[in-house]
Amino acid sequence: MTVYNIYIFDKAGTLLYYEEWNRLKQSGMTRGRGGKTNSFVSKISPTDTKEGFLCYKTSKYTLHFLETPSGLKFVINTDVHSQGVRELLQQIYNQVYVEYVVKNPLCNLSQPIQSELFKSNLDSYIKQSPIFLSKAL
Amino acid sequence: MADESLFDFLHSEIVNYNLECNEIKNKDTKDEDLSTLEYIGFSTGYRIIERLTKEMPRFKDELDTMKFICTDFWSAVYKKQIDNLRTNHQGVYVLQDNGFRFLTKLSSGRQYLEAAPRYVAFTCGVIRGSLANLNINCLVTAEVQNMPSCKFHIQVQRN
Amino acid sequence: MSRSTTRFDTKKVNSELVTLTYGALVAQIIKDLENTDDVSKQLERLGYNMGIRLIEDFLAKTGTGRCLDLKDTADKIQTAFRMYLGVQPNVANWSAAGDEFSFVLDSNPLTDLVELPEDLKGLKYCNIICGVIRGALEMVQLDVQSWIVQDQLKRGSKH
Numbered sequence: 001m002t003v004y005n006i007y008i009f010d011k012a013g014t015l016l017y018y019e020e021w022n023r024l025k026q027s028g029m030t031r032g033r034g035g036k037t038n039s040f041v042s043k044i045s046p047t048d049t050k051e052g053f054l055c056y057k058t059s060k061y062t063l064h065f066l067e068t069p070s071g072l073k074f075v076i077n078t079d080v081h082s083q084g085v086r087e088l089l090q091q092i093y094n095q096v097y098v099e100y101v102v103k104n105p106l107c108n109l110s111q112p113i114q115s116e117l118f119k120s121n122l123d124s125y126i127k128q129s130p131i132f133l134s135k136a137l
Numbered sequence: 138m139a140d141e142s143l144f145d146f147l148h149s150e151i152v153n154y155n156l157e158c159n160e161i162k163n164k165d166t167k168d169e170d171l172s173t174l175e176y177i178g179f180s181t182g183y184r185i186i187e188r189l190t191k192e193m194p195r196f197k198d199e200l201d202t203m204k205f206i207c208t209d210f211w212s213a214v215y216k217k218q219i220d221n222l223r224t225n226h227q228g229v230y231v232l233q234d235n236g237f238r239f240l241t242k243l244s245s246g247r248q249y250l251e252a253a254p255r256y257v258a259f260t261c262g263v264i265r266g267s268l269a270n271l272n273i274n275c276l277v278t279a280e281v282q283n284m285p286s287c288k289f290h291i292q293v294q295r296n
Numbered sequence: 297m298s299r300s301t302t303r304f305d306t307k308k309v310n311s312e313l314v315t316l317t318y319g320a321l322v323a324q325i326i327k328d329l330e331n332t333d334d335v336s337k338q339l340e341r342l343g344y345n346m347g348i349r350l351i352e353d354f355l356a357k358t359g360t361g362r363c364l365d366l367k368d369t370a371d372k373i374q375t376a377f378r379m380y381l382g383v384q385p386n387v388a389n390w391s392a393a394g395d396e397f398s399f400v401l402d403s404n405p406l407t408d409l410v411e412l413p414e415d416l417k418g419l420k421y422c423n424i425i426c427g428v429i430r431g432a433l434e435m436v437q438l439d440v441q442s443w444i445v446q447d448q449l450k451r452g453s454k455h
Contacts, residue, residue, distance in 0.1 A: 011435075011437075052361065052362075068352075068355055069355055069360065069361060069362045069363075069436050070351055070352060070355060070435045070436055071435070071436075071437065072352075090359075093356060094356040094357075095356075097352075098352050098353055098356040099242065100242060102349045102352040102353060103142070103145060103146075103242040103349070103353070104242045104243055105149035105152065105153065105243075106243060106249050106252055109348065109349070115243075115244070115248070115249075116244065116245075116246065116248045117242070117243070117244050117245050117248070120245070140353075140357075140379050140380050141310050142350075142353050142380075143314055143350070143380045143381075144310060144313055144314050144317070146346045146349055146350055146353075147314060147317060147318065147321075147346065148317070149346075149349075150342045150345055150346050151317070151321050153342075153345065154321070154325070154338075154342060158328060173324060176320075176324070177317070177320040177321055177324055178320075180316075180319075180320035180323065181313070181316045181317045181320050184316045185309070185312060185313060185316055188312055189304060189309070208302070209302045209303050209304060210302075212302035212304075212306075213302045213304040213306055213309040214309065214313060216306075
């Protein structure tokens, strides 16, 4: 299992942060097999629709989406086997975003996140999560 | 009050307020005027120490007072003790906090270092105000080289 | 990190710290701005800036979802008062249309230790709370107006 990347958007849809850990070779691979770029799109359907949370599964990866009541959007792409990603996103909001962006008065909430402290905390949070660790299996 | 983050948010707004005032008052000077922040800290320190110490026995001497500031007082206000207290025994004290409350969310290193003085000025005032109430007049300055660590230099003024 | 043991009741200290720091800030703003109405406005603005951050802290700590209706909103604000100010306001005076209501605070930690002199009678000392509510609710897509109906410093209570 593995985590590919994360996106954070504010309520206006501005991209506040993007980070990737393992590059997703999705589109390149599909195209190489004969231009079936759209084949996975048709398979998309929400598989988890708890409040504020959506999860879309394709044949190659799963997109998990969490929206807070304040309109912040967290999107994380993992491989199709990853479990417990909703909890991971919630924790990233609670313990990384709120602690190192909201509580850092030098971070403007509607501008891209520049804080290195946030970046390093997010990175270790992701790397410590079972979803990331089990990649080696 | 139950939640400590309120004080952090309030402190941040006081810093912002001071910054805005600076931009209006002294557009031309590059140096930031932190005296207002320091003074708000002074008033706060002067009054909070009064409330904390009113039922305590008098301190033995200056060093005893400083030890109190580093331990009980710092823990109550900044959630941890001072990590290191040094003195030359001639009225200079250096208090080192390796994880200073108002810096821990900003950076672990040198990013935003230029903004650090704003986030320690209030506390310089708190120390000066507290000590003034305990009959120790002093100058307090702060030094930040690597966040979230901070050193407060206290120089006692003897007349 | 060193221990954070202290002989003080840290909750009480935290509460007094907010009260005293806020008092020192208000005193400074009164010094900076001559007009009492401007001071009240400035306090509301500072509150707004706090509110837009405080709401995220609140959502994270309580894991609360979207508000279903204004009654639900009132309940959640009540929780927030308890969390951050340690007081439980009563919700009262619902308008017939259900779009307006009041929080009544029997005690307000912000005004502990405060007495307003005669020449500042027009000051909305606690206007920061109105700002916090406005800022916090704006972030959850609720545009509201929040104001003080009655003030204990001039007798009575609020919003």
